[in-house]
Structure formats: structure tokens, C-alpha cells
Amino acid sequence: MKEPYNGSYMKVHYNDAFVQKSDEWMTRRLLAHHNGMMILHIHFHKATDDPGLHTHPHEQLAYVQQGRIEFIVDGKSAGIFEPGDSIYFEPNSIHGGKPLVDDTIILDIFTPQRQDFLPPAPK
Numbered sequence: 858m859k860e861p862y863n864g865s866y867m868k869v870h871y872n873d874a875f876v877q878k879s880d881e882w883m884t885r886r887l888l889a890h891h892n893g894m895m896i897l898h899i900h901f902h903k904a905t906d907d908p909g910l911h912t913h914p915h916e917q918l919a920y921v922q923q924g925r926i927e928f929i930v931d932g933k934s935a936g937i938f939e940p941g942d943s944i945y946f947e948p949n950s951i952h953g954g955k956p957l958v959d960d961t962i963i964l965d966i967f968t969p970q971r972q973d974f975l976p977p978a979p980k
Contacts (some may be wrong), residue, residue: 867973874898875976888974895970899963901926901956904933908953915967917946918953924961926954 865881874886877897882905884969901924907960908929919928920943928935930952935944936955946952954963967974 871898872937873905877976883976885974890938890970890975897967897969897974899965901961901963902959903962904956904961908955910951910953912949912951913971914948914968915971916948917952918966919944920944920964920966922962922964924959924964925957926961927957928952928954947963957975 869887869889871886871888873890876884877887882901882903884900884902886894886900888898890896908927910929920936921938921940923940923972925937925939927937930946930950932951938944
């Protein structure tokens with residue numbers, strides 16, 4: 858369950874986390890987040906050659922929890938990353954990742970929060 862921010866912390870249980878995106882290729886879950894920071898659990902279900910290149914005005918850290926992924930930054934390979942490896946992306950850099958094996962899992966941390974990844978406001 859997600860407990861609301863109580864002035865000191867926010868607790869989010871994995872199974873209750875907001876699923877921001879889910880399709881045959883990927884599931885993205887929003888874990889703890891508040892004010893200027895957020896962490897997401899990204900599960901790439903299948904390997905792919907498409908790095909999903911994109912850009913955004915946020916600082917980003919990615920930590921590989923499971924599998925293998927090749928990160929691409931500004932048109933060049935930053936290398937192949939395995940469990941325990943991490944990478945930092947500057948704001949506005951063109952970057953993405955190609956999961957090299959099925960069931961690759963990364964944790965993404967953004968600051969400030971990506972508003973496009975937050976749950977819709979209650980009506």
C-alpha cells in the first residue's frame with residue numbers, strides 16, 4: 858500500500874505501486890516519490906534492439922537490478938551494464954537503453970519528479 862507523505866516519509870509497497878505503463882515490452886511502476894525526487898521500477902519483459910532514445914529536462918540515475926542493458930547516450934554506447942552497475946544522465950541528454958536479455962530490471966531515479974509519470978489527480 859502507498860501511505861501518504863506524513864511530513865517525514867512516504868512508504869510504498871511494490872505490489873501496491875502505481876503502474877504508470879504496462880505493455881508487452883515493459884512495465885513501469887512508480888515507487889516512493891515526493892517534491893523533487895522519484896524512483897521507478899522498470900521491468901523490460903523482452904530484449905530489443907530499440908534503445909527508446911528520448912530526452913527530458915531531469916537529472917536521472919539508472920541502477921541495473923537484473924539482466925543486462927546497453928545504454929546509449931548522445932549517439933554512442935556508454936557500455937553494457939549488469940546487476941549492480943549504475944549510470945547518470947545529464948538533463949536534456951539524448952539517451953536510452955537496449956535490454957539485451959529478457960526480464961531486465963532497472964531502477965530509475967529522477968530529480969525533479971517527472972510529472973508525466975505521476976498518477977492522475979483524483980477527480
